[in-house]
Amino acid sequence: xxxxxxxxxxxxxxxxxxxxxxxxxxxxxxxxxxxxxxxxxxxxxxxxxxxxxxxxxxxxxxxxxxxxxxxxxxxxxxxxxxxxxxxxxxxxxxxxxxxxxxxxxxxxxxxxxxxxxxxxxxxxxxxxxxxxxxxxxxxxxxxxxxxxxxxxxxxxxxxxxxxxxxxxxxxxxxxxxxxxxxxxxxxxxxxxxxxxxxxxxxxxxxxxxxxxxxxxxxxxxxxxxxxxxxxxxxxxxxxxxxxxxxxxxxxxxxxxxxxxxxxxxxxxxxxxxxxxxxxxxxxxxxxxx
Amino acid sequence: xxxxxxxxxxxxxxxxxxxxxxxxxxxxxxxxxxxxxxxxxxxxxxxxxxxxxxxxxxxxxxxxxxxxxxxxxxxxxxxxxxxxxxxxxxxxxxxxxxxxxxxxxxxxxxxxxxxxxxxxxxxxxxxxxxxxxxxxxxxxxxxxxxxxxxxxxxxxxxxxxxxxxxxx
Numbered sequence: 001x002x003x004x005x006x007x008x009x010x011x012x013x014x015x016x017x018x019x020x021x022x023x024x025x026x027x028x029x030x031x032x033x034x035x036x037x038x039x040x041x042x043x044x045x046x047x048x049x050x051x052x053x054x055x056x057x058x059x060x061x062x063x064x065x066x067x068x069x070x071x072x073x074x075x076x077x078x079x080x081x082x083x084x085x086x087x088x089x090x091x092x093x094x095x096x097x098x099x100x101x102x103x104x105x106x107x108x109x110x111x112x113x114x115x116x117x118x119x120x121x122x123x124x125x126x127x128x129x130x131x132x133x134x135x136x137x138x139x140x141x142x143x144x145x146x147x148x149x150x151x152x153x154x155x156x157x158x159x160x161x162x163x164x165x166x167x168x169x170x171x172x173x174x175x176x177x178x179x180x181x182x183x184x185x186x187x188x189x190x191x192x193x194x195x196x197x198x199x200x201x202x203x204x205x206x207x208x209x210x211x212x213x214x215x216x217x218x219x220x221x222x223x224x225x226x227x228x229x230x231x232x233x234x235x236x237x238x239x240x241x242x243x244x245x246x247x248x249x250x251x252x253x254x255x256x257x258x259x260x261x262x263x264x265x266x267x268x269x270x271x272x273x274x275x276x277x278x279x280x281x282x283x284x285x286x287x288x289x
Numbered sequence: 290x291x292x293x294x295x296x297x298x299x300x301x302x303x304x305x306x307x308x309x310x311x312x313x314x315x316x317x318x319x320x321x322x323x324x325x326x327x328x329x330x331x332x333x334x335x336x337x338x339x340x341x342x343x344x345x346x347x348x349x350x351x352x353x354x355x356x357x358x359x360x361x362x363x364x365x366x367x368x369x370x371x372x373x374x375x376x377x378x379x380x381x382x383x384x385x386x387x388x389x390x391x392x393x394x395x396x397x398x399x400x401x402x403x404x405x406x407x408x409x410x411x412x413x414x415x416x417x418x419x420x421x422x423x424x425x426x427x428x429x430x431x432x433x434x435x436x437x438x439x440x441x442x443x444x445x446x447x448x449x450x451x452x453x454x455x456x457x
Contacts, residue, residue, distance in 0.1 A: 009406040012423075012431055014413060019428060039431035040405040040440075045397055048358070048380050049390045052447045053398070060434075103447070106439035157360040167364045193326050197357030200393030202330050206357070209326055275426075277416040289416060 001129055002032045003073035003120065004065055006083075008230075011076055012039050015230035015238075017275030021260040022075055022122070024273050029130050029138060033073065036064055044082035058086035059100040062117050063109040071118040073125060075260075077229035080121045080164070081154035087116055088161040121155050121164045122228050122260060127172040132179040140268040142181020145223040145286055147262065149173040149184060150213075150236070152229035153193050173259065177226060180266035189216045196231035204246060210235045211243040214252040224255040224286060226262055233258060237281045256281040296346050299386060303341070306378045307371075312338050315370040321362030330355035334362040334372035341375060353379060354391050385450055398451060402444050405433045 011018045026033060043057030062083060065072040074080045090097050091113060101110050120128075126135060151173055155164035165172045168191070177184045192213055195206035214236060217225055227233045237256040244252055256279065264274040271277070271287045283289070321334035331352030340349045353376060362372040384390050397407040412420040423430070434440045445452050 007431065009408065013406060013408050013410045016413065016421075016423065016426055016428060020426065023428075035429070035431070037432065038405070038434050040434050041397075041401045041407055045407065046394065046401065048377065049384045049394045049398065050448050050451065051377070051381050053444065056443060056447055057401070060440075103443045106443065107434065107436050153359040153361065157364045159364050191361075193357060193359035193361065195326055195357045195359075197359065198327060198330070198355055201354045201391050202327070202357075205327070205330055205355075278413060278421070279416075284416070 001030055001125075002034070002070050003125075004036055004068040004070045005033045005073045005075075006036050006042070006061055006065065006079060007039055008042050008074070008076040008079035009039075010078070010230035010234065015234055017261060017278045018075060018230055018233065018258050020273070020275035020278075021258055021264050024269055025260050025264040025267065026125070028267060028269075029126075029135070031073075031125065031130070034068065034070070036061070036068075038064075042076075042079040042082040043086075044078045047082075054082065055086055055089065055096065055100060056103055058082050059090065059111050060104055060107060060109055062087055062090075063100075063104055063111040065117045066112055066115050071120050073120050073122075075122045075228075076231075077121070077152040077154040078231055080119065081157075083117070083119050084161060084163070087119070091116060123151075123155065123164050123172050123176065126176050126259070126263065132175055135176070135179045135263070139180050139266045141266055143177075143262060143266050144181060144183070146183040146185075146221060147177050147257075148187060148217040148220070148222040148225045149177065149190060150194070150225055150227045150232055151191065152227060152232045153191075155228070156191070173226065173228065176259065177262065180263055182262065182266075187217065187220050187222075189213050194232045194235040196235050199235075206235065207239060207243045207246045210239065211247040211249070211252040214240070214243065214254050214256075215247075215249070218251060218254050222254075224257055224283075226257050226259045228259045237279050240281045253282055255279075255283040255286050257283060295386075296344070299382060300344050300346055303346070303379055303382050306382060307375055310371045310374050311368070312341055312370050312372075312375050314368040315339070315342070315366075316368065318367065320365050320367065321370075321372050324361050324365060326359065326361075327352075327355045327357055332356045332376075334376075337376060338370055338372055341379075346379075349379060350383070353383075387450070390451075395451065398444075398448065402441055402452060405437065405440065 043054035
C-alpha cells in the first residue's frame, strides 16, 4: 500500500498528534506514505465566502496528486470532503475543468479528467485497505476500555457522491475499535456535529455543544471518545478546559483520542511516540504517559 | 442589512445560483431544523427555505453565518431541498455583493495568500508544560507551493472582491 499524503492546514499547523500517530502507526501496518512536496489550504473553509477560491485551491491539490499516480491519503475530514467534492464537480462539468486549468497553467499544473484521484480517509485505510483481519494480527495490547465513536460530519455527508461510510448508520469506526480490543456501542448523540464550522461566529455556543456531547458520552458509561478529524479533536480535546469553564462543570472531562493513537496503543507503541503528551484532555487517566 | 431595491436583484441572482437545487419542493416538515445544532443561534433551516421562497432576504440574513455546514439538513431532507446549499449560495452572493464576511474568514483568506495555509505552524504545550514545535517534535518541513507568486496572483484574481489587488 503506497499513498501520497496530503495533511492540510489543521494537522500540519497545530493538531500534531494526528500527524505523529499516523507517521508512527501506518508504516508498521505496511503503509508507505510519500509527501506531496508542499502543503497548502484545501479551500474548504473559504468555500463559504467564495466558492471559486475553494475550487481553485482544491483542484491544484488534485492536479499535483495526479502526478504521483498513487491514491491520495487525506486524514482530515474537511480536506477529504473538499477534495472529493471538487473532483465530483470537475468530473461532471467540463467548463469547470477549463476554468481551473487556465489558472493552474501558471503553476505548471493541470487537472486531467481521464485520471481521477482515488482519495482515501484514515478510516478507509484502516477498514477497507488494511482490513480488520490484518489489523487484529498487530494487536498486542487490546484496549479493554469503552470508547464512543465520533465520526465527524464531513466524511459521512453529503449523500450525492461516495463518502467514507453510511450517512445515518456508519459502522466502520466501531469495527476498527472492536478489532483493537476496545468496547463500543451506539449512543443517541453519536452523529451530532462538534460545530467546528461555526467556531468563527459562535465560539461559545460551539463550546456548549461540545460540552453537551462530552457530558452525554460520559454519562452513558464510555471511558473515552475517538475522533478521526482534527477540527473535531480540537473542539473536544484541546478546548476541553474552556468548555469546562463555560459550562461551569467538570462532568465534561473525558479522555479524547485520535483513532490512530488508539490503534497505536493497541499495537504496543509507546504513548509519547503517538503524540499522546500533546492531547489536552485527561488521556493519562487511561494511559501511562 | 440590504436596501429594499437591492433585494429583488439579489433574489434573482440567488434563484439562478440554486437553480439546480429544488428549495421550492420543501413542505416545511422541519426535519432539518429538528436536527440542527445551530437553531439556538437563529439559524433555522426550514425557515430559511421558506423566507427564500417568500423573497424575504433581509430576514434570512439573521443567523445566516451561524450555520456550521454539518450538512445534516441536506442529508436528511425527504425532498432534497438542500438548505445547507442554499445557505452557502446566499453567503457567497452577499459577499460578492459587498457584504463583509465574519472576520475569521478574512483572516484565513489573508493567511492563505501569505503562507498558503490558514495559519502558520504553531507552538503547542505538551503535558510537561513545554512548548513544542514541528521541529522539536521531529516532524518534517512541509514546504510551500513551488510558485508562490503565481499562487498569490491567482487568489487575488479570483477573490478580487475580498483582497486588494496590488498595482505594479
